Amino acid sequence: MRKFLAVVKHEYKKIVLKWSFIIGTLLFPIIAAGFAVVPxxxxxxxxxxxxxAIVDQSGKITARLKENLSAERMTAKTAQAMKDSxxxxxxxxxxxxxxxxEQLVESFVFTDYNADEKSLEQIRxxxxxxxxxxxLDAYLxxxxxxxxxxxxxxxxxxxxxxxxxxxxxxDALNEAVRSERLAGANISETQLEDLSRNVDFDAKSLDEKxxxxxxxxxxxxxxxxxxxxxxxxxxxGQMILAAVVEEKETRIAExxxxxxxxxxxxxxxxxxxxxxGLTQLGIWIISxxxxxxxxxxQMSAAGMDISIPNISPLMVVLFFVYFLLGFFIYASxxxxxxxxxxxxxxxxxxxxxxxxxxxxxxxxxxxxxxDPNSQLSFWVSIAPFFAPITMPVRILAETPPYWQIALSxxxxxxxxxxxxWLASRVYRVGMLMYGKRATIPEVWKWxxxx
Amino acid sequence: MSENNTTLRVANVSKHYGEFTAVNDLSFDVKAGRVFGxxxxxxxxxxxxxxxxVGITAPDEGAIELFxxxxxxxxxxxxxxxxxxxxxxxKMKVQDQLRYFAALKNVSxxxxxxxxxxxxxxxxxAEWKTKKTTxxxxxxxxxxxxxxxxxxxxxxxxxxxxxxGLDPVNVEFLIEVVAELKAQHKTIxxxxxLMETAERLCDDxxxxxxxxxxxxxxxxxxxxxxxxxxxxxxCVGGSAILEDKSLVAKTITHADEIEIExxxxxxxxxxxxxxxxxxxxxxxxxxxxxxxxxxFIEKITGx
Numbered sequence: 001m002r003k004f005l006a007v008v009k010h011e012y013k014k015i016v017l018k019w020s021f022i023i024g025t026l027l028f029p030i031i032a033a034g035f036a037v038v039p040x041x042x043x044x045x046x047x048x049x050x051x052x053a054i055v056d057q058s059g060k061i062t063a064r065l066k067e068n069l070s071a072e073r074m075t076a077k078t079a080q081a082m083k084d085s086x087x088x089x090x091x092x093x094x095x096x097x098x099x100x101x102e103q104l105v106e107s108f109v110f111t112d113y114n115a116d117e118k119s120l121e122q123i124r125x126x127x128x129x130x131x132x133x134x135x136l137d138a139y140l141x142x143x144x145x146x147x148x149x150x151x152x153x154x155x156x157x158x159x160x161x162x163x164x165x166x167x168x169x170x171d172a173l174n175e176a177v178r179s180e181r182l183a184g185a186n187i188s189e190t191q192l193e194d195l196s197r198n199v200d201f202d203a204k205s206l207d208e209k210x211x212x213x214x215x216x217x218x219x220x221x222x223x224x225x226x227x228x229x230x231x232x233x234x235x236x237g238q239m240i241l242a243a244v245v246e247e248k249e250t251r252i253a254e255x256x257x258x259x260x261x262x263x264x265x266x267x268x269x270x271x272x273x274x275x276x277g278l279t280q281l282g283i284w285i286i287s288x289x290x291x292x293x294x295x296x297x298q299m300s301a302a303g304m305d306i307s308i309p310n311i312s313p314l315m316v317v318l319f320f321v322y323f324l325l326g327f328f329i330y331a332s333x334x335x336x337x338x339x340x341x342x343x344x345x346x347x348x349x350x351x352x353x354x355x356x357x358x359x360x361x362x363x364x365x366x367x368x369x370x371d372p373n374s375q376l377s378f379w380v381s382i383a384p385f386f387a388p389i390t391m392p393v394r395i396l397a398e399t400p401p402y403w404q405i406a407l408s409x410x411x412x413x414x415x416x417x418x419x420x421w422l423a424s425r426v427y428r429v430g431m432l433m434y435g436k437r438a439t440i441p442e443v444w445k446w447x448x449x450x
Numbered sequence: 451m452s453e454n455n456t457t458l459r460v461a462n463v464s465k466h467y468g469e470f471t472a473v474n475d476l477s478f479d480v481k482a483g484r485v486f487g488x489x490x491x492x493x494x495x496x497x498x499x500x501x502x503x504v505g506i507t508a509p510d511e512g513a514i515e516l517f518x519x520x521x522x523x524x525x526x527x528x529x530x531x532x533x534x535x536x537x538x539x540x541k542m543k544v545q546d547q548l549r550y551f552a553a554l555k556n557v558s559x560x561x562x563x564x565x566x567x568x569x570x571x572x573x574x575x576a577e578w579k580t581k582k583t584t585x586x587x588x589x590x591x592x593x594x595x596x597x598x599x600x601x602x603x604x605x606x607x608x609x610x611x612x613x614x615g616l617d618p619v620n621v622e623f624l625i626e627v628v629a630e631l632k633a634q635h636k637t638i639x640x641x642x643x644l645m646e647t648a649e650r651l652c653d654d655x656x657x658x659x660x661x662x663x664x665x666x667x668x669x670x671x672x673x674x675x676x677x678x679x680x681x682x683x684x685c686v687g688g689s690a691i692l693e694d695k696s697l698v699a700k701t702i703t704h705a706d707e708i709e710i711e712x713x714x715x716x717x718x719x720x721x722x723x724x725x726x727x728x729x730x731x732x733x734x735x736x737x738x739x740x741x742x743x744x745x746f747i748e749k750i751t752g753x
Contacts, residue, residue, distance in 0.1 A: 006553035014542070250537030255598065258504035258531040259554035261523065432506065434535065 003260040007268025008275070015239060015276040025280045029287035050137045050157075050165050053113040053130070055123055057144040061176050068172035069108045108169070111136055124154075131158050140169070146177055147184075218397055219369055221311070226365040226393040228284065229323055233388065234358055236277040237330040241347045243269060244338025244427070253431040262428035266335055267420070274327045281323055285316065311396070318405065319392045325412040326388025330354055332419040339423075339430030340438045361386035365393040372398035382408045384415035422447060456518070457482045457606050457637040458503065463512035465498050472498040474661040475512070480606075480639060480654070485632055487652035487669075488641040489742075491750055495661040496641050497534065500608055503639075504531045517605065527556050530604035534611040534641070536595050538583040544570075545579045548598055555602035562601065569597040572627070589620050596624065600631065607631065610641040625651065645743040655742070657749060664749045669742075676745050679712035680738045681721070688730025697721050707734060 015021055056062040067073070115123050123141065130136040138157035145151055153173060159165065182192055247253045256265050289311070333354045341347045364380040371377060372394050381391040381400070387408045394400055429446040430438055438446075458480040465473040473495040480486045490496050501507045502514055505521045516525040539547050545566060552562035570576045573593045583591060592615055599607065609628075613621045628651065632638060642648055648655065649669070656666035665672055684707040692698050692710065697720065700711040712718060722735055740748075 002556060003554055006550065010550045010553075013546075014539075246539065250540070251533060251535040252537050252539065254506070254533040254535065255531065255551065256554065257506045258501075258529065258533075259526055259551070432501075 004264045004268045008272040011269050011272025012275050025283050049107040049109045051109045051111050053111045053139040055115045056142045060180050061142050064176035222369045222393045222396045229389050230362040233326045233330050237334040240331045241334040241338045244335050245344050245347050248431050263424050266427045270331050322388045322392045328416045332423040336423040336426045339427040357385045361389040364390050368394045369397050384412050455482045459515040461513045463509040471661050478656045482637050483635040484653040485638045485651050487648040487655035490658040494658045528605045530599040530607045532599040532609045540583050543580050551598040552601045557602045606637045608639045645746050649742045659750050673739050676740045681710040682736045683708045684734035685730045685732040688725045688728045691724045691728050
């Protein structure tokens with residue numbers, strides 16, 4: 001037992017004290033924090049207000065335009081744009097640009113300019129001079145006849161790159177002109193609103209208990225948890241492979257085997273590396289929960305209605321359980337491969353089958369997200385090799401009956417017992433076989449020999 | 451033989467790998483506080499035998515007793531094994547590696563740290579304590595490996611080709627350290643095919659070939675049983691005596707001396723007396739023992 005613990009400690013420290021681990025573990029939350037917090041900070045930074053002079057030759061637009069550009073209207077628009085951008089991930093680029101432009105809070109300051117009795121030429125010259133003198137940032141000339149075919153709305157700005165401000169102004173102007181035209185056609189603003197209002201499409205799925213949940217956020221959370229488990233299993237499996245091959249390649253195995261039982265050594269390695277994986281995943285998941293909490297708080301503070309999937313402490317515990325199940329399944333396969341081969345490169349070729357299994361499990365999780373209660377979802381979340389990825393996804397998408405979770409854990413635990421037995425049989429012989437890669441018949445013989 | 455002075459007893463041990471017999475009915479004893487040479491050509495079954503002694507594999511037939519008991523995890527803690535093919539963790543600090551190897555032999559960390567400092571000092575490697583293996587030269591790595599073998603103060607040391615890859619200065623240094631360990635009444639098993647080194651260090655030897663024991667015993671006994679009555683002679687005159695077939699079986703003339711193989715039952719003293727009587731002027735007359743190397747070659751090639 002003392003030797004087993006010595007191996008666990010050795011393997012754990014070997015991974016956790018590496019720079020790559022420390023950086024990788026901390027970098028993820030920092031990047032995630034960047035995604036969550038930085039945009040919010042940037043959005044809250046208000047640029048210098050644009051000083052604009054409006055020359056309304058028709059005399060009908062200014063009031064509406066000023067209202068449309070007011071601070072309250074802009075904030076409401078920003079919030080809507082932010083929400084749209086999160087819902088509509090595969091929007092075309094143009095729409096995305098629009099969205100991100102609208103997320104920038106713009107403010108305008110209106111500068112009075114007396115255009116009475118002046119010709120258009122004169123107005124242009126005078127305002128142009130003000131802009132050059134930096135007394136003004138932009139001006140807008142609204143034509144006399146709004147509906148003429150050749151009516152031009154002249155906008156000149158000092159801020160060439162301010163496409164956000166330009167767009168906002170254009171939208172506000174369009175709205176104002178449209179309202180004016182409607183008024184001309186004797187249709188009131190409220191009438192129009194009633195006519196063109198979108199239906200309120202409230203898409204939520206029901207869980208087992210009949211409680212509602214937001215399907216968008218469930219989709220993302222499920223996908224993220226599936227991806228996280230897939231990546232950590234692949235990374236830590238490869239770490240086991242590298243650690244086993246190193247001891248074989250450097251012949252340290254010979255010294256180790258003369259000091260402790262092979263089973264102790266192999267299990268110590270699996271447990272040590274597994275704990276390191278758990279440490280990393282734990283830091284990630286906890287920081288993810290904290291960040292989501294902060295993000296939600298910020299967004300609801302910004303007046304946005306956002307819901308997060310309901311994650312109970314039991315779910316978090318189950319994620320860790322399934323990570324460990326997956327880890328021991330794949331780690332024992334990688335340990336077996338490591339003791340068969342002579343170099344890490346050779347091991348890389350052999351790690352194709354387990355990586356494929358992992359990938360298939362990950363792809364199945366899409367089917368599970370789409371329909372968590374289908375026959376397929378049931379079977380793939382029970383089957384060994386796939387369950388460690390698909391079951392957490394399924395639990396998050398729609399928690400299955402507990403007996404299914406219990407059955408899945410049981411079946412995977414049995415698979416682990418079998419795989420560890422196989423791996424330890426191969427490990428005990430393979431680690432002392434130098435020079436050439438073992439063939440499958442040889443490995444078969446090692447498994448059964450006394 | 452009592453348990454008190456027998457560290458290791460190998461009794462009728464065999465090990466098979468499929469059709470291949472790696473060790474065949476091998477028996478020998480290693481006595482406490484002695485240096486035991488375990489000799490044989492490559493592929494004779496030395497490493498297989500050692501692996502059984504250190505508990506890596508188990509014999510198919512026969513028994514191995516260590517310190518009066520069968521091989522177990524307990525006995526493993528009392529053995530220091532330096533394998534022929536050996537290595538260190540590449541990216542680990544010297545101190546951390548040694549701590550790990552000590553922990554695997556059930557040495558507490560405090561005790562391990564104390565001994566690591568002592569041995570690094572003794573091996574003149576103290577300033578390398580926090581360096582990584584990749585920074586060490588080959589010779590330094592070898593010495594670190596040696597430290598990992600003795601760190602847990604084992605009663606039995608098994609050194610498989612300990613000098614391979616070491617420069618002559620370090621070989622002498624290591625021999626000195628081994629002598630100190632012997633003085634502390636440690637038992638040392640030396641596996642090598644360097645016969646000159648074995649001859650210098652070993653009290654007892656066993657020679658195995660093709661999975662079987664060929665010859666064994668104290669160094670003196672083994673050499674004695676191979677004595678061929680060879681004499682190295684340097685003299686002027688007396689050539690008539692050397693042609694006497696009742697005294698001399700064969701002569702080989704070297705540059706400045708003659709190697710004489712005495713005839714059966716002939717006495718070296720008689721030959722010397724006859725040469726002097728014959729008026730030969732003798733500057734060298736030496737009875738030569740066969741070297742371990744000669745015995746090795748003769749036994750292995752089957753002459």
